[in-house]
Amino acid sequence: MSSDQAVELVPAELPGGAEAGAKKKRLRLLAIAVVVVGMLAGAGGVWWYMQGSGADHAGAAKHEEGSADGASDANPSASYIEVPPMMVNLRGGGAQAKFLKVRFIIVAAEGKTEAVKARLPVVLDALQPFLRELRPDDLNGAAAVFRIKEELMRRSASALGEGMVRDVLIQDLIQQ
Structure with missing residues (x-):
């Protein structure tokens, strides 16, 4: 080659280079769309939860009508019965003893x-038998309190008879 000839270097296009860039752009737009739809669904769920269901509004309206008619509970606080705190050993194979302290209120009918x-x-x-059979692992997680509350409610209703207990309210659930 002589010095009079100029060599022009042109980068060769990689196979699928333009297509790969377009695919990345589409994937990025798809990911953004999924996030936006998820956020809108979450916001809608929060809005629905805050509004409450129609049954809740009907029950509140019925309660207000009863109060307007002059019918009211003679002593509304009398239906709450505080149970003395219970402390039991948890079942476990470890060398160290673990305890559970439960304090709850029974809402009588x-x-x-x-x-x-x-x-x-x-x-x-x-x-007592139910609480003593619990393991420390049974108290882990968000649903543990719900499961324990449901079991306390079921056993209380079984011991007292149907229609005696409306609810069980857990005040303390402490594991040591």
Whole structure:
């Protein structure tokens, strides 16, 4: 080659170079669209949760009508029965003993407060075997409190009879 001839260097296009860039762009747009749709769905779920269901509004309206008619509970706080705190050993194979302290309130059905108070030792006796069989692993996770509450409710209703207990409210659930 002589010095009079100029060599022009042109980069050769890689096979599929333009297509690969277009694919990356489409994937990025798709990822952004998925995130936006997820955020909108989450916002809609929060809005729906905050609005409540129609059944809740109907129950509140019915309660307001009953209050307007002059019908009210004679002593609304009488239906809450505080159970003495229970402390039990947790079942486990470790060398160190683990304990569970539970403090809860029983919500008695209307007019059943005295009957529930009189049979409270029977309720405590029904709950002891369940609480003693719990393992530390049973108390892990967000659903643990819900499962324990449901079991306390089921056993309380079983010990007292159907229609005696409306709810069980867990105040403390401490594992040591």
